[in-house]
Amino acid sequence: MRVTVSLLLDSQRSVRLSKKWKGFFTSGSPLSLFLLLLAAHVCGDIIVNSDFLAKNKRSENQVARTGALVVHCVIHFGFVWLWLWPFGRTLKIWASLYIFVVHFLIDYCRTYAEAKLFPGGELMALKKKQVLEYLLGRRDKDVAAFFGKHLKTWVWVNLIDQGMHVAAIGLFVMVGA
Numbered sequence: 001m002r003v004t005v006s007l008l009l010d011s012q013r014s015v016r017l018s019k020k021w022k023g024f025f026t027s028g029s030p031l032s033l034f035l036l037l038l039a040a041h042v043c044g045d046i047i048v049n050s051d052f053l054a055k056n057k058r059s060e061n062q063v064a065r066t067g068a069l070v071v072h073c074v075i076h077f078g079f080v081w082l083w084l085w086p087f088g089r090t091l092k093i094w095a096s097l098y099i100f101v102v103h104f105l106i107d108y109c110r111t112y113a114e115a116k117l118f119p120g121g122e123l124m125a126l127k128k129k130q131v132l133e134y135l136l137g138r139r140d141k142d143v144a145a146f147f148g149k150h151l152k153t154w155v156w157v158n159l160i161d162q163g164m165h166v167a168a169i170g171l172f173v174m175v176g177a
Contacts (some may be wrong), residue, residue, distance in 0.1 A: 030173045033087075037095065037169045040079035044103075045165070046128070048075060052123040057111055065111060073104045095172060102168045110161045117153055122146075 049072070056068035080096045114123050124146045134143050147154070 032166065033084075034173045035177070037080065037099070037172070038084045038166070040076065040083040040099070040171065041165055043079045043083075043164075044076040051125065054127075057107065058114060058123060058125055058133070060115075063094055066108075069104055069107055069111070073100045076100060076103050087159065091176070098172050099158060099169075102172075103165065106161065106164045106168065110157065112159060116151065117157065122150065 053072050054102050056064050057072065059065045059068070077096045077100045080099045081092050084092045085094055117123075124143070126143065126146075130140060130143050133140065133171060
């Protein structure tokens with residue numbers, strides 16, 4: 001049996017959802033919107049982020065850097081669209097565009113800051129596997145040397161970057177809801 005749930009976020013449309021999702025999307029809960037946008041962010045930044053994009057986002061060539069950032073943000077646009085599938089089209093469009101623009105600005109600023117914080121090519125574009133192995137005690141000598149010199153800076157850059165993304169998602173939810 002299907003249940004129709006009207007979402008406050010898009011009062012022009014009703015969305016038909018299965019009974020098992022009814023509680024999660026009831027009233028277009030800001031918490032559900034936040035969690036779905038966070039899931040889209042995790043997919044775009046962690047699960048499908050490739051080494052190719054990670055390296056090109058930090059390229060000294062401005063065209064390659066901008067192109068990689070645009071591709072990365074298009075991926076985020078797509079994940080926001082997919083994760084917000086049950087919501088109305090208007091919300092999906094605004095959320096996807098907002099995340100695209102804000103994500104681009106945050107990541108562009110990050111790459112600029114990294115160039116200043118890690119001069120002379122000292123920044124390593126680390127793979128998820130390399131970081132995980134380092135944390136588990138299996139130390140690759142290049143990764144160990146990089147973290148030996150830059151661990152604190154690298155952690156702070158990542159915390160600030162991810163914190164800004166989460167704050168941007170929260171701002172969208174607060175303003176949009």
